[in-house]
Amino acid sequence: KATVSVLNCSPLRRGRGGSAMWRMLEEHRGGALYFAVFCMLSYQGRFMSLFYEEHGLDDQQIGIILSVNSLIGMFASPMWTGCADASARADSKERYIIGTAVVNEVFFLAQYLVDLGWVSGEGAFWWLLVCRVCCSVFFSAVFPLINAVCVEDLMETHGPEGSKLFGVRRLWGAVSWLINNFLLGLLIDTYGTRVMYIGHITFTVAFVVLMRCWIVVRYSGTVLRSEWVVRLAERGKEDEKEAKDDETLAGDGPSQPSPPPPTPKPKRKIFDRRVAAQLCSSYPNFAFFVLSFAMSAGMSIVENLVFLYFTQELGASSFLCGVSVGVTVAFEIPLFFVSHKLLTRFSILQLIVMGTMAYVLRVLIYTLVPNGWWVLVVEPLHGVTIALMSVAGTEFIVRHAPKDRIASAQGLTSSLRSAGSTLGVFCGGQIITYFGQKALYRAYGAMVFAALVLYIHAEVMAPTATAPDATAPDAGDEEELRSPLTDRSPSDEESDAGEPDEFETVSLIQTTSLARTRTL
Numbered sequence: 001k002a003t004v005s006v007l008n009c010s011p012l013r014r015g016r017g018g019s020a021m022w023r024m025l026e027e028h029r030g031g032a033l034y035f036a037v038f039c040m041l042s043y044q045g046r047f048m049s050l051f052y053e054e055h056g057l058d059d060q061q062i063g064i065i066l067s068v069n070s071l072i073g074m075f076a077s078p079m080w081t082g083c084a085d086a087s088a089r090a091d092s093k094e095r096y097i098i099g100t101a102v103v104n105e106v107f108f109l110a111q112y113l114v115d116l117g118w119v120s121g122e123g124a125f126w127w128l129l130v131c132r133v134c135c136s137v138f139f140s141a142v143f144p145l146i147n148a149v150c151v152e153d154l155m156e157t158h159g160p161e162g163s164k165l166f167g168v169r170r171l172w173g174a175v176s177w178l179i180n181n182f183l184l185g186l187l188i189d190t191y192g193t194r195v196m197y198i199g200h201i202t203f204t205v206a207f208v209v210l211m212r213c214w215i216v217v218r219y220s221g222t223v224l225r226s227e228w229v230v231r232l233a234e235r236g237k238e239d240e241k242e243a244k245d246d247e248t249l250a251g252d253g254p255s256q257p258s259p260p261p262p263t264p265k266p267k268r269k270i271f272d273r274r275v276a277a278q279l280c281s282s283y284p285n286f287a288f289f290v291l292s293f294a295m296s297a298g299m300s301i302v303e304n305l306v307f308l309y310f311t312q313e314l315g316a317s318s319f320l321c322g323v324s325v326g327v328t329v330a331f332e333i334p335l336f337f338v339s340h341k342l343l344t345r346f347s348i349l350q351l352i353v354m355g356t357m358a359y360v361l362r363v364l365i366y367t368l369v370p371n372g373w374w375v376l377v378v379e380p381l382h383g384v385t386i387a388l389m390s391v392a393g394t395e396f397i398v399r400h401a402p403k404d405r406i407a408s409a410q411g412l413t414s415s416l417r418s419a420g421s422t423l424g425v426f427c428g429g430q431i432i433t434y435f436g437q438k439a440l441y442r443a444y445g446a447m448v449f450a451a452l453v454l455y456i457h458a459e460v461m462a463p464t465a466t467a468p469d470a471t472a473p474d475a476g477d478e479e480e481l482r483s484p485l486t487d488r489s490p491s492d493e494e495s496d497a498g499e500p501d502e503f504e505t506v507s508l509i510q511t512t513s514l515a516r517t518r519t520l
Contacts, residue, residue: 030150031172036210037146038173039203040101042180043196044108044135046325049308050318051193052128055114059308061125063429065132066304070296070421072133073140077418080141081148081411093145093407094215098208100138105204107134112197144414148407151398153218163398167339167391174336174387178329185322279400279409287458288396289416291352294451295389296420298359298444301428302382303421309366309437316372324379331383339391348392349459355388356452363445367438 052062080100084093111131113119119127150169154162180199187195280286310316310324335342342351362381369375393413401409424444431440 030153030169032210033146033150033214034170034173035176036203036207037142038176039180040200040207042177042184043200043203044139046181046303046307046321047184047188047193047196047318049304050188050311051196053308054193055124055128057125057128059432060429062308063305063425063432065125065129067300067422067425067429068129068132069136070300070418070425072136073418074415074422076137076140077144077414078408078411081144081407081414084141084145084148085405085407091215091219093149094211094218097142097145097149098211100141101204101208101211104135104139104142105201107131107138108200109197110134115194140414140418144410145407147394148410151394151406155398163395164340164343166394167336167342167387170339170390171333171336174329174332174383178326178333181325181329182322185318185320185325188318279397279412281400282462284455284458284462285400287455288352289413291356291448291451291455292393292413293416293420294448295356295359296417297424297427298363298448299385300421300424301440301444302363304425305428305432305437305440306366309441310372310375313437314369314372314375316375320372320375324375327376327379328382328386331380332387335384335387336391339387342388342391343395348396349456351388351392353452353456355385355392356448358382358384358388360445360449360452363441366441 049062049066052065057065080096084096089095108131111128114124114127147166151163151166154165154169156162158165184196184199187199280289307318307321310321311318316324346354358381362378362385365378365381366375369378397409397413398406428440428444431443
């Protein structure tokens with residue numbers, strides 16, 4: 001509260017220049033978050049396979065360690081997002097992001113004990129595995145919560161259609177991914193993987209500071225109070241009211257009846273079943289999550305094992321691996337920039353088909369190119385996959401999840417994708433060991449294509465509500481048309497055999513007019 005008051009009264013908000021700077025911070029705060037978090041992610045992303053290889057681990061051990069990340073995230077992501085949704089604080093999601101990012105940094109730096117020689121031999125593998133598990137527990141909260149926070153902020157700022165602008169903010173993550181992977185590949189070739197420690201701690205500190213600024217900017221003028229503070233304030237008001245009533249009773253004037261006590265708000269659950277039930281309420285929705293699972297398994301080998309394929313099979317350098325990421329992101333950025341137009345022009349189904357087919361073609365071409373430089377021709381397809389699948393997936397969750405549980409829906413989706421990544425990396429390591437790396441990419445391409453066919457079938461065969469015939473009145477209309485004339489006894493008909501009275505004439509005119517209106 002004190003920080004909010006200070007910034008509201010600071011020179012940043014006073015004067016012409018200060019107001020412009022404040023508006024710029026408010027407008028680009030979401031993009032700055034994605035830029036910072038992808039800076040941090042790039043130092044524990046694709047290059048981790050080279051990091052573990054430099055520390056003496058074989059392909060099978062690397063596959064085990066990298067699969068643990070997704071396995072832990074499968075359970076940790078819904079736990080963190082459920083806790084954030086159940087909290088009474090307005091800034092609970094942001095605080096969970098800050099706390100988990102800091103603890104993740106502690107365990108990432110703990111891997112340096114292997115470089116110092118304190119842990120060696122077989123113990124190095126187990127120590128790196130423990131550090132990876134702990135990092136996964138806490139870092140799995142960051143991305144689902146950031147997605148939920150940015151979507152909620154867009155909908156608060158631009159209305160219900162604000163979620164379509166998600167890609168405009170997400171593109172800054174692609175820019176960050178481009179810059180950092182390009183530089184990191186060059187630095188690893190020059191100084192080795194130890195530079196990853198320096199970059200990771202630097203960008204973690206920057207991300208935490210920026211996240212704190214986000215809280216101040218978004219909730220400026222809002223008092224962030226816990227639920228028990230609210231209850232204490234209400235209890236104090238009730239005691240003050242009772243004291244005034246007692247004074248009135250002791251005096252001469254009549255006492256006013258005290259209002260009924262406020263009804264307590266229902267306690268929100270951490271795990272809400274209706275989120276999963278609503279997300280999987282139909283066959284097309286179920287098929288969508290099957291495709292998400294298969295796509296996550298397919299993407300896991302690209303995010304974790306593809307650099308091993310580039311360096312071992314195609315003879316690429318670490319610098320070339322970084323350049324390949326740059327080429328990927330160069331195609332992500334324009335697609336993210338026009339994402340709101342894509343969502344208006346194409347349906348979610350069309351975007352998913354385009355993104356999935358780009359993946360299938362890319363992994364198959366990987367097995368046909370003769371050397372590493374040909375990868376630069378193929379990598380733009382990865383940018384198409386990332387951009388279209390991210391935009392379509394986020395919009396799907398926003399449309400089908402309960403509005404007060406967007407973070408929980410993001411957590412469940414992240415959990416499903418983590419399960420797919422776990423299975424993908426684990427099975428990928430085994431396939432490489434027994435069948436080779438080319439067989440791995442061909443098999444995963446076929447699996448993702450089969451899941452896409454299932455999703456297309458579900459969308460095409462989904463029952464659509466047929467519009468009723470506008471010219472034929474329904475049963476209610478027929479009953480309404482008959483009631484003034486047919487609901488009459490024989491005695492009434494005999495008594496009215498002569499000239500009709502004025503009430504029957506008015507009723508007949510109204511009925512005829514109603515029938516003409518419904519026919520039109």
